[in-house]
Amino acid sequence: MSDIIRRDPRAEWIARNRLHPLHAAMQPAQHSWMGPNGLIRKNPHGIGFIGPNGIKRIDRSGAQQGGATKRSAAVEVQLPLHQVAAPAFYISVVPDMVGGRLSSHDRDLLGLAHQLAGKDGAVLAVVFGEHKENAFATAGVDRLLVLEGDEFSGYAPEQRVQGLRAVDNQFSPRHWLLPDSRSGGGELGRRFAAALGERPATRVWQVKDQECIGRAGAGLQDLARPVARLILAAAECAEPVSETRHEALPVELSTAVARSLSRIEDLGAVAVDPAAIPMAEAEFIFSGGNGVKDWGLFHRTAEALGATEGASRVAVDDGFMARDRQVGASGTWVTARVYVAVGISGAIQHLQGIGACDKVVAINLDPGCDMIKRADLSVIGESAEILQALIDAVEAYRNEAKRDAA
Numbered sequence: 001m002s003d004i005i006r007r008d009p010r011a012e013w014i015a016r017n018r019l020h021p022l023h024a025a026m027q028p029a030q031h032s033w034m035g036p037n038g039l040i041r042k043n044p045h046g047i048g049f050i051g052p053n054g055i056k057r058i059d060r061s062g063a064q065q066g067g068a069t070k071r072s073a074a075v076e077v078q079l080p081l082h083q084v085a086a087p088a089f090y091i092s093v094v095p096d097m098v099g100g101r102l103s104s105h106d107r108d109l110l111g112l113a114h115q116l117a118g119k120d121g122a123v124l125a126v127v128f129g130e131h132k133e134n135a136f137a138t139a140g141v142d143r144l145l146v147l148e149g150d151e152f153s154g155y156a157p158e159q160r161v162q163g164l165r166a167v168d169n170q171f172s173p174r175h176w177l178l179p180d181s182r183s184g185g186g187e188l189g190r191r192f193a194a195a196l197g198e199r200p201a202t203r204v205w206q207v208k209d210q211e212c213i214g215r216a217g218a219g220l221q222d223l224a225r226p227v228a229r230l231i232l233a234a235a236e237c238a239e240p241v242s243e244t245r246h247e248a249l250p251v252e253l254s255t256a257v258a259r260s261l262s263r264i265e266d267l268g269a270v271a272v273d274p275a276a277i278p279m280a281e282a283e284f285i286f287s288g289g290n291g292v293k294d295w296g297l298f299h300r301t302a303e304a305l306g307a308t309e310g311a312s313r314v315a316v317d318d319g320f321m322a323r324d325r326q327v328g329a330s331g332t333w334v335t336a337r338v339y340v341a342v343g344i345s346g347a348i349q350h351l352q353g354i355g356a357c358d359k360v361v362a363i364n365l366d367p368g369c370d371m372i373k374r375a376d377l378s379v380i381g382e383s384a385e386i387l388q389a390l391i392d393a394v395e396a397y398r399n400e401a402k403r404d405a406a
Contacts, residue, residue, distance in 0.1 A: 087122035112238035140241030291343020328353035346371030
């Protein structure tokens, strides 16, 4: 086991949220405090532990007083388990699963499904093909149905509609929820609605009082209608599930999915220059700031990683990057799945611009800067050494892959 101390963002968030049911358990025990006269007072009864015979013992190791003993890792938060043994009905969710993982849009959709399911219903997630997600339980999935097979891989909307119809025949969900996105959910939902002969509710951003409220009029107006059986929801349609664990029990179809004669041939992905991708559409952004001293090495690292380059306002003002590469409230708001910030301290405008990014990686010398606090993974050190190590690691991985292929 590594001795490196790692942060637990969930535990830190619970410790700050006074309304969370586990807030009290995450607070450190207070053994000393400052009295009214400015003197430090100690609680002699608060120091120690209960021994095996039920007698309280004094801890002389210094662990409870913050002594020289090794600091323990982050406390693991055990969320309460939500179980639905015999669901009265199902709420089916078909996430996009871009890159094989749940996106923030998918998690919002599962939060909306959890609201519609209540206590008696169960959330059924339908996933096509192999995936890399291991957090279905904390995202709010009660039942997990994985439709595997080569016929579902790639761009195969017709075959996926056949799979959804088989799920509909077996489980008869009360509602179908799909993300109204450009990643496939919007098109698949409309095709599925046409196959069922139903009118879907599109661009839904809120479900309240048995009504779906969706965007209309180029996003300037709201359109309310009764809750439809098939809902195509927009991002931030609900709060994602964060305070409960769910079983995510695997289920299977009782019958095989009928194969459809596909009229679409998937020729595979088209190689695109990362530099030509607009910042607002990029999924992997490698951004540099005032802490980058070797911009040539920065560009080589971004090219090796296949990432779209971005920059902070300071780097743009200094002329190291073009104005259209600026990330932040005064530049471009980005929604990347992975955002790497190199030498960026984290001004409030920059943090606002990356607020919708799924994973943030920070490389910085200052462990107390705001970007380190925002990051999901932090690397403290000189940026030049870390970037060169990244290039070496990528080259070693590619060389090994070539040897295995040969």
